[in-house]
Amino acid sequence: MSVAARDLGADPPPLAPAGTGALDVRQLPSFDFGVRSLMWWGTAGLMAIESTVFALAIVIYFYLRSHVERWPLTTPPPELLWGTLNTVVLLVSAWPNHLAKRAAERLDRHGVQVWLSVCLGFGFAFLVLRGFELGALNVRWDTDAYGSIVWLLMALHTTHLVTDTWDTTVLDVLFFTGPLEGKRYVDVSENAVYWYFVIASWLPIYAVVYLAPRV
Amino acid sequence: MTTAAATQPRLNSVPPTAQDIAALERVWRDPPGFLGWLAAINHKAIGKRFIVTAFGFFVAGGLLAAAMRLQLARPDNHLIGPDLYNQLFTMHGTTMMFLFAVPVMQAMSVYLVPLMIGSRSVAFPRMNAFAYWIFLFGGVMLYVAFALNIGPDAGWFAYVPLAGPDYSPGKRMDFWAQLITFTELSGLLEAVILVTTVFKLRAPGMTLNRIPLFVWGMLVTAFMVMFALPAVMLASTALITDRLVGTHFYNPAEGGDAILWQHLFWFFGHPEVYLIFIPGLGFMSSIIPTFARRPIFGYSAMVLSLIATAFLAFGLWVHHMFATNLPELGKSFFTAASMMIAIPSAVQIFCWLATLWTGKLSFKTPLLFVLAFFFVLVLGGMTGLMLAAVPIDLQVHDTYFVVAHLHYVLIGGAVFPLFGAFYYWFPKITGRMLSERLGRWNFWLFLIGFNVTFFPMHLLGLQGMPRRVYTYGAEMGWGGLNALASLGALTIAVSMLLFILNVWRSLRHGEQAGADPWGAGTLEWSIASPPPACNFAAIPVVAGRDPLWEPDALPAHVSGLSVDSREVLMTTVVDAHPETRESFPEPTIWPMLGALATTVLFIGSIFTPWAVVWASLPVGIALTLWFWPRRRENAAHLALERTP
Numbered sequence: 001m002s003v004a005a006r007d008l009g010a011d012p013p014p015l016a017p018a019g020t021g022a023l024d025v026r027q028l029p030s031f032d033f034g035v036r037s038l039m040w041w042g043t044a045g046l047m048a049i050e051s052t053v054f055a056l057a058i059v060i061y062f063y064l065r066s067h068v069e070r071w072p073l074t075t076p077p078p079e080l081l082w083g084t085l086n087t088v089v090l091l092v093s094a095w096p097n098h099l100a101k102r103a104a105e106r107l108d109r110h111g112v113q114v115w116l117s118v119c120l121g122f123g124f125a126f127l128v129l130r131g132f133e134l135g136a137l138n139v140r141w142d143t144d145a146y147g148s149i150v151w152l153l154m155a156l157h158t159t160h161l162v163t164d165t166w167d168t169t170v171l172d173v174l175f176f177t178g179p180l181e182g183k184r185y186v187d188v189s190e191n192a193v194y195w196y197f198v199i200a201s202w203l204p205i206y207a208v209v210y211l212a213p214r215v
Numbered sequence: 216m217t218t219a220a221a222t223q224p225r226l227n228s229v230p231p232t233a234q235d236i237a238a239l240e241r242v243w244r245d246p247p248g249f250l251g252w253l254a255a256i257n258h259k260a261i262g263k264r265f266i267v268t269a270f271g272f273f274v275a276g277g278l279l280a281a282a283m284r285l286q287l288a289r290p291d292n293h294l295i296g297p298d299l300y301n302q303l304f305t306m307h308g309t310t311m312m313f314l315f316a317v318p319v320m321q322a323m324s325v326y327l328v329p330l331m332i333g334s335r336s337v338a339f340p341r342m343n344a345f346a347y348w349i350f351l352f353g354g355v356m357l358y359v360a361f362a363l364n365i366g367p368d369a370g371w372f373a374y375v376p377l378a379g380p381d382y383s384p385g386k387r388m389d390f391w392a393q394l395i396t397f398t399e400l401s402g403l404l405e406a407v408i409l410v411t412t413v414f415k416l417r418a419p420g421m422t423l424n425r426i427p428l429f430v431w432g433m434l435v436t437a438f439m440v441m442f443a444l445p446a447v448m449l450a451s452t453a454l455i456t457d458r459l460v461g462t463h464f465y466n467p468a469e470g471g472d473a474i475l476w477q478h479l480f481w482f483f484g485h486p487e488v489y490l491i492f493i494p495g496l497g498f499m500s501s502i503i504p505t506f507a508r509r510p511i512f513g514y515s516a517m518v519l520s521l522i523a524t525a526f527l528a529f530g531l532w533v534h535h536m537f538a539t540n541l542p543e544l545g546k547s548f549f550t551a552a553s554m555m556i557a558i559p560s561a562v563q564i565f566c567w568l569a570t571l572w573t574g575k576l577s578f579k580t581p582l583l584f585v586l587a588f589f590f591v592l593v594l595g596g597m598t599g600l601m602l603a604a605v606p607i608d609l610q611v612h613d614t615y616f617v618v619a620h621l622h623y624v625l626i627g628g629a630v631f632p633l634f635g636a637f638y639y640w641f642p643k644i645t646g647r648m649l650s651e652r653l654g655r656w657n658f659w660l661f662l663i664g665f666n667v668t669f670f671p672m673h674l675l676g677l678q679g680m681p682r683r684v685y686t687y688g689a690e691m692g693w694g695g696l697n698a699l700a701s702l703g704a705l706t707i708a709v710s711m712l713l714f715i716l717n718v719w720r721s722l723r724h725g726e727q728a729g730a731d732p733w734g735a736g737t738l739e740w741s742i743a744s745p746p747p748a749c750n751f752a753a754i755p756v757v758a759g760r761d762p763l764w765e766p767d768a769l770p771a772h773v774s775g776l777s778v779d780s781r782e783v784l785m786t787t788v789v790d791a792h793p794e795t796r797e798s799f800p801e802p803t804i805w806p807m808l809g810a811l812a813t814t815v816l817f818i819g820s821i822f823t824p825w826a827v828v829w830a831s832l833p834v835g836i837a838l839t840l841w842f843w844p845r846r847r848e849n850a851a852h853l854a855l856e857r858t859p
Contacts, residue, residue, distance in 0.1 A: 022229035022753075023770045023793065025774070028796050028857070029796075029857050030856045032859040035788070038797065041415060045410055049441050052442050060464070060479075073469075141462050142462060144470045145464060145469055145472075149464070179844050184844075
């Protein structure tokens, strides 16, 4: 028999269970942000996996490059315009994203509605710009191995853009329609963290796709 | 009273009342009926299905092996032709590595880890169900393809250019590549679930320094999965795009490179060996203390060895590629790393030996399987050291010597401990004991059959018999040893039949197990067998590494969690101080439907790349409906809500 059981006897009243022998957790919060939330750990795990994928794809790029005389093999490097423009837009989007995260951590529903919607506008803007980017790569995936790895890098990152834009859309709609509870604000906060990841992972990919063929 | 109950949620007491226990059972059990079965998310239900499914694939893979042994039993045999034989060895390797060895370890941890750390659930229980369905659908896809004579046939490591579009036309290798996508997606999701579960859902007081070594093993494995599996997923994606949309990753004529495949595959493939082996070590560290009747010797050294093994495992991949034209100096580095990994393995072996030496042994079936580990694995480790030396490796590369080595390592290092684990935890999972008598027959036939099968393969390899040949001439003189190996395989098959018979019998007539039939020390043995839906009616508070062998903590249990909602206690990562109490989601069919939609996408993309576009719509819809909160559930959560 446990110490708690000995102290409390057989049948304590169901509505007042706390006693000397029990660790009472009823006062604990039912959700929290950052490392205290499960969602943070789940997101961190996915980011670790996806970072590995990006890193390996970049390794493939330089591995293939190290085996040939000329790089790009037969085509000119990608046009700088759309990719650079998209990079600027992506970096600027960190600001509304930050404000959406802050609003979520204040449990400010209106703030979340406003800033998530702004983020969403940015999300769709990138996707349109990404379309122009893909049109200005100057190489097809089936042209040669250089084209294959460039398209692989772009496809990996675009998948992240699409999925996070979809996530943001769903969350934004939910914040207008409900039903809401505390952990939905955690979802917004972690969605913002994931967007930071989408931005941060783009910078090395931009450097590889646009700058590496020029040096 | 009813209004009070409606406004003020009922919280659990210590000790739990009969009403508490009934309410918790109602809240945590999966819904009834067939649809309820499809919607189940309880980690024990999913864990059991996962274990049974992975074991089913083990039997299927074993039957494929038996067919190969039948073909090789005598020279110039024409029972099975070369085309089918190619499919057989590819299916056997693929099944054992991707559908059995890694998943069964994750399956065991899905069932056991929450019980061992004092939690009511795994983290992300719906994602856990999704990972199971993805695994199941992927495996079924592979076997349906095999039944339709489109089973993969380029070996389980699918080397290009053989596996590429020029030498493997048709759809066979596309199914292989998509099987990788299925199983690795499932494995990666399970890794995230496991890391989060271990870091955040431990019972109060279970510091990182007190978690059971099996849980440490699975935590280390999960981290390895997260960094190893992406390599093979990326590699197989590049393979399938080479085959389907004309990319040139592995095509030297257009700037690609065939050795790139080997690097990517083995950057995953070597760690994979260890992410099969480390859970086996975890089983060892659970079973040995119980049957030596003392706490494990050298806990900290064991944990550090696990972590060291995991790091070193990422520095060994090139030792699978000694026969390629890589720089010799580079190969020397990988030889050194391969030898170095013997050090942490030896540390653990000596810690177990010390535990056994100073303990009071109880020779039950689980311990027998564990003791076999020492014999079989050490033999496999010795041939591993031989293979790590480049000159020997070149001599026996692609011969039966390698086949013998890898089976000694994988079966000795993982399958023997796994069977020990089956015997050890079967009473917990089902409430009934397995028969000791049948268990001993199962054990001895397996051990003898295993050695009779695989030991001759060392000699065959040294005599020059290559792997993956469907037959050989009588003049080679390999007939006798091959016949012996086939006889051994038959013995293994009989031992497996006895195991299945044992399980079948015990489920009906087995002796009732009770909560703790072995007198073990970890938390899963503190609750009924089989465990109730909520696992712990009151979450325990932990004060040591073997809570059942030590005095209770003060206080000993947690109160104040809801009994009408799926509330779970979350604790800090290192010290396991109580932090938040979160309401977990209820069962839903959407993870299963999401997995079905994902299956349509993966299989569709074998036939048209546009499936990636149109089939992502149903996937998106299913995942959204999975997430979308229901008002009733939401109201229940709001009643318990307390802001930070």
